[in-house]
Amino acid sequence: MPNLIDFRRRIRSVKNTQQITRAMKFVAAARLRRAQERVLAARPFARQILRVLQSAESRLEEAVHPLLVVRPEEKLLVIVISADRGLCGAFNTNVLRKTMEFLRENKSKQIELVAVGKRARDAMRRTRLPLKAELIGATMNVKFSDAKELAEMAVAAYTSGEADAVYLVFNEFKNVIMQRLVVDRLLPLRPEVVTPEHAETGGGHTTAGAPRRAEVDYIYEQPPKQIFDRLIPRYVETEVYRALLESSAAEHAARMTAMDAATRNASDLIDSLTLHMNKVRQAAITKEIIEVVSGAASAG
């Protein structure tokens, strides 16, 4: 029979764990709030750049840009965005599983990988596919410069012909308890991005719905073509930045949910342990009383 000391010890240890999970939950909640603010803060720029891009495009006879040219996909560059740390539920597992699925579907193609986050890096190493680059420590505190670097690498790989298409695999923040897995083609850009007739740009965040304003007679300080050509890479950067921000918000949300569940489980465990402990204690007391009573009876 387990004794009281054992129970007390276990309860104490579970309580300690609970304290940690509760603290982690609050930290994740605070980080989530900040991450969400940054997703919002990044929106005006994304919206405006798209609008300017479309307005420049509407002035061109033909919008041709190397990043818009679709080639048969034989060589792929896949950018996987995960977290650096665990303890966030199925967050990492999900994105990695999705990636593996994607890799299996495209087995026949030549694939290169870019890993963002430690978890992605570790998993991608195991695939034995070439790992072009890794970015660690970027998901906790997303910086635009990181996104820019990634975007530049993607653009370079695409324009040099090293890759025929660049894909992003990441968790999109849907709400606190839900993440949506996204496999997004970053390059070549979807043509509807620059042609505003299709106001829906697939990104979901660009609800600008800018009316086609070819009628506006702009003064172009530089030729429209040049502005257009320079805007496109900027746009790719904002897309990567958005993916990083989304993934970061989703990570914090996932961690918060996971830690909340863990805290609740610890509570349940403490309750049931306390109940058992009391039963054992009661049994011990009862046994002692019986011993005393029967001892007195036999003596009398």
Added chain:
Amino acid sequence: MDLGKLSLEVVTPERQVLHEDVNFIQLPGLDGYLGILPGHAPLLTELGAGVLSFQKGGETRYATVLGGFAEVLANRVIILAERSELAEEIDLGRAEAARERALKRVQDKANQVDFERAQLALQRSLTRIQVAPRVSKRRSSTAPERDGNGKPPGASE
């Protein structure tokens, strides 16, 4: 004739720097500075690195702009800057330290790989140093904000 005001919006990928009604804007175009008054014709330009200034009720305020684009349309000016800080947000000490670092790297003949980056960093810090002392005396109500990653904007990469 009163042509009204200009609505000035400065956004960077990380945040909205400014959204205000102003009377006059001077912005650093790629091919030179441009002055924008209310009623300006629609305009689209690429921006270089330099000082953005805007007047509002006799008070002039300054901000840095480092690359990007500007659109003028119907008394609305949108500045899509790659980086931008208001004068009051700049940490002069940090900017000066960054200039020293960048200068050293630019002059470092042995290491030409990072030359371009160092040159850009130098340009960044110089623009900041140029703008930082021009904080308007009448401190505006908009408190200096930190940029998205909590780092003071004067920090260099």
